[in-house]
Amino acid sequence: MDKRILFGGIAILVLIGLVAIFSTSNVGDRDLSANRMHGSISTTMGSSVLGNPDAPITIIEFGDYQCHQCYNWFHNTKPAIFQNYVDTGKANFIFVDLAFLGSDSPKAAQASYCAEDQGKYWEYHDVLYVSQESQIDNGWASSERLKAFAFNLGLDMDLFNECLDSEKYSKRVQYNISEAKKHEVNGTPGFFIIGPDGQEQQIKGAQPYSVFKQIMDSMI
Amino acid sequence: MTATLKTVFSNFRYVVLAVVIFISMLFGLLLLSEYVFLEPYVVSHIPDGTEFGFLLIVILSILSSLVIPMNVYRISILKSSKKKMSGGIFGSFIGAAAGACSCGPVGFAIISTFGTVGATASSFVTNFEIPIRIAAIGLLVIVYYTTVRSLKIECRVNHKV
Numbered sequence: 467m468d469k470r471i472l473f474g475g476i477a478i479l480v481l482i483g484l485v486a487i488f489s490t491s492n493v494g495d496r497d498l499s500a501n502r503m504h505g506s507i508s509t510t511m512g513s514s515v516l517g518n519p520d521a522p523i524t525i526i527e528f529g530d531y532q533c534h535q536c537y538n539w540f541h542n543t544k545p546a547i548f549q550n551y552v553d554t555g556k557a558n559f560i561f562v563d564l565a566f567l568g569s570d571s572p573k574a575a576q577a578s579y580c581a582e583d584q585g586k587y588w589e590y591h592d593v594l595y596v597s598q599e600s601q602i603d604n605g606w607a608s609s610e611r612l613k614a615f616a617f618n619l620g621l622d623m624d625l626f627n628e629c630l631d632s633e634k635y636s637k638r639v640q641y642n643i644s645e646a647k648k649h650e651v652n653g654t655p656g657f658f659i660i661g662p663d664g665q666e667q668q669i670k671g672a673q674p675y676s677v678f679k680q681i682m683d684s685m686i
Numbered sequence: 687m688t689a690t691l692k693t694v695f696s697n698f699r700y701v702v703l704a705v706v707i708f709i710s711m712l713f714g715l716l717l718l719s720e721y722v723f724l725e726p727y728v729v730s731h732i733p734d735g736t737e738f739g740f741l742l743i744v745i746l747s748i749l750s751s752l753v754i755p756m757n758v759y760r761i762s763i764l765k766s767s768k769k770k771m772s773g774g775i776f777g778s779f780i781g782a783a784a785g786a787c788s789c790g791p792v793g794f795a796i797i798s799t800f801g802t803v804g805a806t807a808s809s810f811v812t813n814f815e816i817p818i819r820i821a822a823i824g825l826l827v828i829v830y831y832t833t834v835r836s837l838k839i840e841c842r843v844n845h846k847v
Contacts, residue, residue: 533789534812535720542733566797567789568809602809654789671720671790674731681726 504560505660507649511641512562513578513587516552522662523557523682528564528646531574531594532602533654539672540595546675551682561591563639564646564654568603573630575639577612580629584621593619661685690837691752700755708751715743715782718790742781742819749826750778756833773829781822788812 502510504524512526525547529536551557563578565571574594581590593615599606609630616626629635646656649668657669659681667681695701716722721740722730732740753774793812796804811818 530789535789538733538736541735566794566805567812568805601813604813652794653791654794667726670725671723672733673723674729674733677723677727677729 505658505664505666507562507658507660507666508645509560509562511638511645512560513591514582515558515560516588517558518552518555519558521552521555521558523551523685524660525551525557525559525678526658526660527559527561528642528651528654528656529561530563530565530567530571530654531578531598532567532571532607534598534600535672536655537595537598539655543672543675543678547678550679556686557682562645563642564651564656565639565643566654570603570605570607572636572639573609574607574612575642576633576635577616577626577630579635579638580626581616581619581621583629584625586619586621589619590615659685690756690834693837694756694759697759700759703755703758704751707754708747711750711778711782712743712747715747716740718782718792719743719788720790739816739819742816742823745823746778746781746819746826749823749830750774750781753826753830753833754778756830756837760833760837774826774833777822777825777829780825781819784811784815784818784822788815 501508504526507526509526515524527536527539547557548559552559563572563575565575578587578590578594581587594607597606597611597615605611612630613623613627617623649658651668651670653670655672657673657678659667659669659678661667662685665685667685669677669681695704713722716730717724719736719739721732721736721743722728757774788808788811793808796808798804800807
């Protein structure tokens with residue numbers, strides 16, 4: 467009788483432990499134990515790496531899909547950086563959410579990861595920045611519009627809708643926001659340029675290409 | 687109008703005040719609206735599509751640097767009421783606030799501190815940044831003309847006395 471109580475107690479404790487581990491370390495489909503670090507920044511919950519994974523430099527952008535300065539950077543500075551550094555294999559790029567501007571911001575970030583489930587994260591990311599409207603929370607990034615963007619990209623809508631409606635990636639986005647705050651990113655877009663020796667250079671705001679070039683050239 | 691401007695700005699102190707207001711306002715607004723950056727390098731740029739916003743900042747700074755010294759002159763030299771002065775400062779403040787509350791540190795601090803209420807207020811100011819700046823310029827233009835008119839009258843009265 468005593469042994470049964472003892473084993474039963476141990477089994478319950480193990481179960482509780484497993485539930486606790488599962489609920490804290492799994493954020494969406496990602497496992498925190500497989501921690502991906504760039505310098506001192508955990509990018510595990512961010513986007514996949516775009517560009518050469520072995521590139522000497524990593525550019526990490528903390529951004530919000532409703533931020534007009536992120537829009538400016540996406541359209542004015544990013545193309546030159548990609549042309550000269552990412553496409554040439556000198557740098558790679560990771561996007562991490564700092565979705566704080568409005569109630570549609572976290573939803574848009576979650577939608578990008580729902581698209582990632584179907585291998586279209588970067589396409590969806592680009593669609594969001596191309597479709598951004600100047601007003602925050604005016605409905606351009608509502609659930610219906612986010613689903614329409616997914617439909618236009620040819621995603622499986624049953625999977626996408628289920629993912630978005632269930633808020634599957636809510637914790638993942640929250641984790642990214644807390645990571646941004648931990649590294650004192652207090653506005654969007656915020657960047658970290660991580661050099662080959664792990665040196666970090668923070669860039670605050672939608673700064674011009676010349677600034678990125680100067681920093682990256684000094685690191686290579 | 688030119689005579690009134692000459693009257694005020696013939697005093698070097700008001701020229702200095704105007705220059706200080708213009709530079710601090712222009713620099714502050716360009717910094718808040720991310721036309722100028724100080725770190726890691728001092729750099730300025732006007733991204734495509736933001737030229738109109740830049741122009742509004744310049745106009746706002748010029749008007750503030752005219753209206754505020756003129757009203758300081760009215761109050762200190764002519765001992766007039768402070769009513770128009772508050773209009774000028776209000777216009778300048780509104781114009782400045784319009785650019786501050788976006789994705790930058792000020793907006794982030796407001797949203798982090800005040801939560802949903804802060805986010806709503808910040809969104810409103812961001813969404814209507816250009817109309818708010820135009821309204822602030824309109825207010826400053828009105829204050830400018832009424833100040834010039836009252837300076838003409840008050841100077842004439844004081845001169846007769």
